[in-house]
Amino acid sequence: MINLARMLADIQFGRGAGAALFPDDTTFQLSSTQRLRYLISGNERIATVRARDSHLTLSMLGAKRLHVAFSHPRLRVVASPDAVPFVSAGKNLFARHVLYADPEIRAGDEVLVVDENDRLIATGRTVLAPDEMLQIKRGVAVSVRYGVEENVRRG
Known part of the structure; x- marks a missing residue:
């Protein structure tokens, strides 16, 4: 197995x-x-x-x-400094707070959410494609499952 x-x-x-x-x-x-x-x-x-x-x-x-195991930018969505405290507490990452997204990921993929220094702050499922995360300024980009500060399940 x-x-x-x-x-x-x-x-x-x-x-x-x-x-x-x-x-x-x-x-x-x-x-x-x-x-x-x-x-x-x-x-x-x-x-x-x-x-x-x-x-x-x-x-x-x-x-x-x-x-x-994987170096930056693989499997990562980078959150803005303003969003880091909220995302690390388990809140969703909104598109307006996305600085970068690995172009290889797709909507619905499991991703790592990191800050600008590549510190892991959360894990979750993408709602938008990478291009959409960077172009759209409204809505959820990553539905966060767990943040590093609080391991409470979301979404």
């Missing part, structure tokens, strides 16, 4: 993501239908396999591992 999780991560985030996210000591839990559901390190969740499309949703631990 860990090999399946690594393969899913490599497909979703790029080559090398599976090994970075899920080292050999990773454990897993199955859903009631015996499908891979949760990937765990110790007693902390790394990621969840979303049932509807088999995409991974990241916890802060998973986001931290990808942040170390």
Whole structure:
């Protein structure tokens, strides 16, 4: 099952993501239908396999591992200094506060939200495409799941 999780991560985030996210000591839990559901390190969740499309949703631990594995600008959306306190507390990132977005990401992708110095502040799902984030000045750009300051699930 860990090999399946690594393969899913490599497909979703790029080559090398599976090994970075899920080292050999990773454990897993199955859903009631015996499908891979949760990937765990110790007693902390790394990621969840979303049932509807088999995409991974990241916890802060998973986001931290990808942040170390991939250099800037890969998988990142950069938040303005004004937005950092709110986003790191788990609030959504609005388009007017996006300074940069990796052009390879698409709407609906799991991303890392960072500040101008590439410090990880949150993880979430993009609502807009990178070009839209930079051109549109209204609406949510990234629906934040977890901020570094508060691990409260959102969206």
